[in-house]
Amino acid sequence: xxxxxxxxxxxxxxxxxxxxxxxxxxxxxxxxxxxxxxxxxxxxxxxxxxxxxxxxxxxxxxxxxxxxxxxxxxxxxxxxxxxxxxxxxxxxxxxxxxxxxxxxxxxxxxxxxxxxxxxxxxxxxxxxxxxxxxxxxxxxxxxxxxxxxxxxxxxxxxxxxxxxxxxxxxxxxxxxxxxxxxxxxxxxxxxxxxxxxxxxxxxxxxxxxxxxxxxxxxxxxxxxxxxxxxxxxxxxxxxxxxxxxxxxxxxxxxxxxxxxxxxxxxxxxxxxxxxxxxxxxxxxxxxxxxxxxxxxxxxxxxxxxxxxxxxxxxxxxxxxxxxxxxxxxxxxxxxxxxxxxxxxxxxxxxxxxxxxxxxxxxxxxxxxxxxxxxxxxxxxxxxxxxxxxxxxxxxxxxxxxxxxxxxxxxxxxxxxxxxxxxxxxxxxxxxxxxxxxxxxxxxxxxxxxxxxxxxxxxxxxxxxxxxxxxxxxxxxxxxxxxxxxxxxxxxxxxxxxxxxxxxxxxxxxxxxxxxxxxxxxxxxxxxxxxxxxxxxxxxxxxxxxxxxxxxxxxxxxxxxxxxxxxxxxxxxxxxxxxxxxxxxxxxxxxxxxxxxxxxxxxxxxxxxxxxxxxxxxxxxxxxxxxxxxxxxxxxxxxxxxxxxxxxx
Numbered sequence: 001x002x003x004x005x006x007x008x009x010x011x012x013x014x015x016x017x018x019x020x021x022x023x024x025x026x027x028x029x030x031x032x033x034x035x036x037x038x039x040x041x042x043x044x045x046x047x048x049x050x051x052x053x054x055x056x057x058x059x060x061x062x063x064x065x066x067x068x069x070x071x072x073x074x075x076x077x078x079x080x081x082x083x084x085x086x087x088x089x090x091x092x093x094x095x096x097x098x099x100x101x102x103x104x105x106x107x108x109x110x111x112x113x114x115x116x117x118x119x120x121x122x123x124x125x126x127x128x129x130x131x132x133x134x135x136x137x138x139x140x141x142x143x144x145x146x147x148x149x150x151x152x153x154x155x156x157x158x159x160x161x162x163x164x165x166x167x168x169x170x171x172x173x174x175x176x177x178x179x180x181x182x183x184x185x186x187x188x189x190x191x192x193x194x195x196x197x198x199x200x201x202x203x204x205x206x207x208x209x210x211x212x213x214x215x216x217x218x219x220x221x222x223x224x225x226x227x228x229x230x231x232x233x234x235x236x237x238x239x240x241x242x243x244x245x246x247x248x249x250x251x252x253x254x255x256x257x258x259x260x261x262x263x264x265x266x267x268x269x270x271x272x273x274x275x276x277x278x279x280x281x282x283x284x285x286x287x288x289x290x291x292x293x294x295x296x297x298x299x300x301x302x303x304x305x306x307x308x309x310x311x312x313x314x315x316x317x318x319x320x321x322x323x324x325x326x327x328x329x330x331x332x333x334x335x336x337x338x339x340x341x342x343x344x345x346x347x348x349x350x351x352x353x354x355x356x357x358x359x360x361x362x363x364x365x366x367x368x369x370x371x372x373x374x375x376x377x378x379x380x381x382x383x384x385x386x387x388x389x390x391x392x393x394x395x396x397x398x399x400x401x402x403x404x405x406x407x408x409x410x411x412x413x414x415x416x417x418x419x420x421x422x423x424x425x426x427x428x429x430x431x432x433x434x435x436x437x438x439x440x441x442x443x444x445x446x447x448x449x450x451x452x453x454x455x456x457x458x459x460x461x462x463x464x465x466x467x468x469x470x471x472x473x474x475x476x477x478x479x480x481x482x483x484x485x486x487x488x489x490x491x492x493x494x495x496x497x498x499x500x501x502x503x504x505x506x507x508x509x510x511x512x513x514x515x516x517x518x519x520x521x522x523x524x525x526x527x528x529x530x531x532x533x534x535x536x537x538x539x540x541x542x543x544x545x546x547x548x549x550x551x552x553x554x555x556x557x558x559x560x561x562x563x564x565x566x567x568x569x570x571x572x573x574x575x576x577x578x579x580x581x582x583x584x585x586x587x588x589x590x591x592x593x594x595x596x597x598x599x600x601x602x603x604x605x606x607x608x609x610x611x612x613x614x615x616x617x618x619x620x621x622x623x624x625x626x627x628x629x630x631x632x633x634x635x636x637x638x639x640x641x642x643x644x645x646x647x648x
Contacts, residue, residue: 001069001203002216003062007076009033015202018063025062026054029075031104032187040078047074069203069216105373106188109366112378114265114275118167119368123150123273149175150272163466166376167273169229170369190370193405195219197435210433219409221438224455224463227400231365231378234268234276235321235396235470238478245483246282247384247392250325252492255289258296261321262310262534265378277320277380280479281534286489294324309541312555313479321380322359327392336390341383348381348397349418350461356381356399357407357464376401382470396470403464410434415458423456479559482533495539498588501581503530505589510582512573521566528569532558545584550577 042051124147133144151172173189197209198217206212259282268274310317360377367375427434439455486493626640
């Protein structure tokens with residue numbers, strides 16, 4: 001049943017069972033207060049008079065107290081003084097819910113760094129002095145030049161910003177510095193949508209669904225509308241190489257490809273209090289691609305390891321979304337692609353929209369502004385598809401909270417027509433127990449009038465989408481510098497431990513500690529650039545060559561912004577896993593890349609006996625082998641780059 005509460009903090013409504021204890025109601029009331037003394041809490045059925053201390057009603061149910069559905073209860077209490085607070089924490093009173101009060105979900109949740117940043121900022125949009133209307137001095141301010149609120153509608157219209165950012169939306173719901181300074185203003189303003197039947201029913205007057213239903217437990221009718229905010233405002237790809245590497249599989253096989261976006265969230269200055277997702281890599285899970293689609297194995301078994309690996313980076317990374325290709329080459333010109341997704345067809349199909357909703361439901365965003373501690377999701381859906389001129393472009397979307405709630409309630413399904421979503425039929429069987437309320441959507445008819453129409457049996461998928469911008473940075477500074485290692489789970493390019501060892505041997509990594517620092521800096525840089533590859537690091541984490549502890553050192557070191565410093569490799573060189581790699585590399589090193597370790601640089605080296613003299617005399621373009629130390633010189637100098645002796 002529904003119990004209404006009125007106190008100095010405001011008006012509240014709680015859904016409780018008639019058999020619930022008065023202690024349950026007390027706990028609900030105290031959640032709406034800050035610094036209340038539970039021992040002074042009293043309730044009454046009148047605004048003044050008839051107050052009864054809650055402590056004297058312990059153990060009684062709400063029905064026994066005569067409370068019915070919709071009753072209004074007046075609450076009064078005295079606030080704690082600072083001296084009283086320690087005593088209350090240690091109180092043994094059975095109705096003191098202070099321990100539960102201190103563990104409310106929205107108070108203990110750990111938000112993302114970008115959320116912590118924006119909560120500390122003013123968020124207002126600064127404006128310069130208007131020379132036409134401002135008649136004051138440079139240190140004064142008027143209505144024409146004073147800062148705007150981040151949710152100012154005129155600013156968004158002028159700059160063609162369709163959706164409020166998440167924190168602008170929060171600021172609109174709870175303005176900073178407003179007169180509402182009571183504890184009610186500190187309660188979470190966002191409530192996750194739910195279109196499910198409430199079980200058990202708050203009224204308690206009938207059997208649970210599907211055997212019974214009433215207005216107290218059934219969801220209200222739904223009117224589909226554009227979501228006023230978006231959780232992510234911009235998708236930024238750290239480097240064009242990230243997209244090019246992902247497209248490589250389709251270019252070679254013609255089969256579609258799927259990948260998880262590995263990146264992080266940062267503030268986005270182009271939108272008031274905006275958030276952008278920066279993609280540093282694309283990790284491709286096991287999949288089967290076809291020319292017209294693909295199939296995935298979900299849940300993804302490797303996800304926990306990948307998340308832990310990303311968290312070890314110098315700038316912690318996570319999964320910020322996913323990307324897939326929908327590309328078909330034109331029959332006339334195989335170098336061009338078909339223009340499939342446009343205003344006259346669809347942007348995301350109904351099947352893709354439902355999949356996006358499931359991904360977002362599985363990855364909620366921690367939020368202090370929701371009573372559950374989570375609200376919506378920042379998982380981005382990106383599509384690589386053909387453009388009107390035959391090129392390839394990225395489109396980025398999220399699906400709305402209404403879409404997620406409808407998928408969670410099992411209300412919608414995909415249609416044969418990709419731009420249409422079907423509304424399922426109601427099912428009262430015990431197995432599914434699906435209740436589908438009335439669903440409507442609005443549109444403008446041919447006369448420009450807004451019309452409300454039933455969404456049953458189907459409606460356009462655009463009503464569930466939230467689009468965002470995307471782009472590349474003008475001055476790319478990606479965390480990962482290499483783009484050469486084969487990508488995981490591709491049949492056309494295989495990853496192997498022997499391939500890693502052979503490349504380290506070619507780079508003469510086993511000898512890096514034996515060389516002088518100045519002479520060795522170039523080789524160190526080559527090794528660092530080779531190792532700074534997401535796909536290589538993710539592969540090493542699956543092998544027995546690198547321990548989990550050393551893997552964290554590898555990841556944090558090789559994603560450092562100071563990779564150009566030769567000393568950055570020192571942390572990696574000191575690990576046991578590096579010694580293991582070097583043991584295998586020494587065994588795999590070809591003779592031409594293994595100078596005698598007993599002779600110092602600059603001295604005479606005996607030529608390896610297993611190298612035929614005629615091989616050393618070959619005229620290989622761009623490569624000259626030193627007859628003294630057998631090193632392959634690629635420069636144009638007359639002396640060897642290692643031993644310094646003449647090459648002739």
